[in-house]
Amino acid sequence: MKTSGSNELAYAGYRMEINGHPDIDITQTGRGTPGGEYLRRFWHPVAYESEISAAPFRVRALGEDLVVFRDKSGAVGVLHLHCSHRGTSLEYGRVEEHGIRCCYHGRVFGVDGTVLEMPGERAAERLCKEYKQGAYPAHLFGGMVFAYMGPLELKPPFPMYDKYDIPGMKIAPGPRMPFACNWVQVKENAMDPAHTAILHAWEGRFADEFAQFPEITWVETPVGMAYLAARHVHNKVWVRSTDILSPNIHSLTSVFESGETLKECSPPWMTIWTTPVDDHSCVNFGLCHLREDDHTPNDVRNRAMLAAGGQTEDRPYAERQRIPGDYDAMVSQGSIASHSLEQLGTLDQGVVMFRRQLRQAIKDVQAGRDPHGLIRSSGVVPTYGSDQIVEASSVPGNPDDPEILMAHARRVAEQYLKSPPLQGKKIPPLPPMPAHAFSPAGTRGGGQKAPANADA
Ligand code: FES
Ligand SMILES: [Fe+2]
Incomplete structure (x- = not known):
């Protein structure tokens, strides 16, 4: 039946499916299920x-x-x-x-x-x-x-990734972050850097430069996948990359700070495992990468990280509506997102790649093969989450041209695949986390603000 208007897309509520369904194979976690058996190899x-x-x-x-x-x-x-x-x-x-x-x-x-x-x-x-x-x-x-x-x-050996042992840095246990949703949603969030320019710019917690929309490319790596997001900021080109180490590890890399110096690579500041609790909930376990001279007690640092908000439900509802965080975005997709109802765009390429890898890995396990990312060797395993900052003038072409930025991101991706960013280079230790990263929500003052009507 036609609507009274000429636009068939308008007021389509009654004609649209509302009972979607998830992709069961990739979201199930129990013993004997395809996804659950895959996860049980790690x-x-x-x-x-x-x-x-x-x-x-x-x-x-x-x-x-x-x-x-x-x-x-x-x-x-x-x-x-x-x-x-x-x-x-x-x-x-x-x-x-x-x-x-x-x-x-x-x-x-x-x-x-x-x-x-x-x-x-x-x-x-x-x-x-x-x-x-x-x-x-x-x-x-x-x-x-x-x-x-x-x-x-x-049983495989416990995998030892290169980022655990970086000169001048140490590791320490981070905070526990439970999510009332399927683990796949959390990993998809990690491969979806488009959201950083919207959700985290609303939050106003991160550096102002985060609000600028990046040009993004995604690549498969020997142990999972990675995105590379390029931005022209001030007189520099900043490429932020985060990787997934199959099946459920991702890294958080830095946010650009005004005055950042040029760097070929940088270590992550947190590695995150997402352990499924069951099909409808999961827990993020964080591992902090710290400067060797950082003596903040773990519990103090972790409390500060959690108080910064956005990764837990432990905030007043009104605040979460006004300044939503990752928790609110992911959990409100549903305890298991309805994949059949999604309307994906080009920015979802990372999500599509992640799901494709996951489906293939599940098939491999079903066929009795080791899945992609399962490591049988006891050697050090390269990872691909890193930041690179170069002079804008060193990038061939106009860095304000999205095509040029994208070409740069792809070149860096190729470079990383040939020579993993944390291998054999002088890695500058991370600066201490900036104070505003731990400040109460919304006090940064930068970035794109929540619309006025959201304050009502
Ligand atoms: S020893 Fe009897 S229930 Fe455990
Ligand atoms: Fe996020």
């Missing part, structure tokens, strides 16, 4: 070491309830939450010299899930050899506990 952070210091710590990851603990001998365990005897939660258990004791009938499980004790049980000798508690291998890195939840025979 190490995932499930807790910070600081979270397991006082008592057993209950977590949910990849749709499974788990308990994480450190026994008194120092060994770390990641076990199924419910006791294999009759199901009591081990979060109420007692940590022993070796293993954890269930509070109900006192069975003790080692970090590998073997049954060490069955108090009062006459058949204990035999049953301890037959019974077990579900356990996953754990690995400690950067103040975090990682678990490998896949088939034991396919």
Whole structure:
């Protein structure tokens, strides 16, 4: 039926589909699902070491309830939450010299899930050899506990990326950031730098230069993908790049500050793992990259980062409406976005590339192959998130021409693929985070402001 107007696109509410559906294969996380099996080929952070210091710590990851603990001998365990005897939660258990004791009938499980004790049980000798508690291998890195939840025979080594070991820099555990949405939305956000010029310019928290719309290119890398976003700022051309290390790691790189000096490359300031809790929620685990001489206590830094807002729901609704952040943008897409309803544009190329890689990787796992980004070697693995700043005059052509900027971004991408940015170069350590990055929302004063009617 035609509308009364000549434009079929206008007032189309009644004619448009409202019940869309997500791409199930890429968003499911449970055991036995295509996406869940793919994710189970990798190490995932499930807790910070600081979270397991006082008592057993209950977590949910990849749709499974788990308990994480450190026994008194120092060994770390990641076990199924419910006791294999009759199901009591081990979060109420007692940590022993070796293993954890269930509070109900006192069975003790080692970090590998073997049954060490069955108090009062006459058949204990035999049953301890037959019974077990579900356990996953754990690995400690950067103040975090990682678990490998896949088939034991396919367990890869823990991947060591080049950015963990940069002269003059150190790493420290960052903040925990839970999101009430599917993990794929969080990674898509990371490969969608177009939003930085809108959402984060509204926020007004970042450098003014962020509000300028970049020219963006995306490339596949040996371990995932990356975007390169080029801007002509003042008399320089700034290329910001962020990479995804498959399946669920991305980096945050710097924001341009007036007075920035020229640089060939720069380290990220935070690496972020997005661990699916289940299909409808996930947690970002941050790892901070800091100057060696940064002695701010971790909890102080992390509280400041969270207080800066935008990455959590822990802000008044009115403020979130006025100055929305990544949390609000991603979670309001729905707990799982309806992919079938989307109307994508050219700026979504990164999202499309990410999903294509993910689908292919899932197929590879289904076919019994190692997926893209799974690292079997124990050597140092190159990464591709970096910033480059050059004199605008060194870029051939007019840097205000979008084509010229795009050509520059593509050249830098080629350069990075040939010679990864953090390999074999002198890397300037990051400056300390600027004070305004930690200031209350909206105090920066720069960037594109929220429209006046949003203040009402
Ligand atoms: S339920 Fe755990 S020991 Fe009985
Ligand atoms: Fe963002």
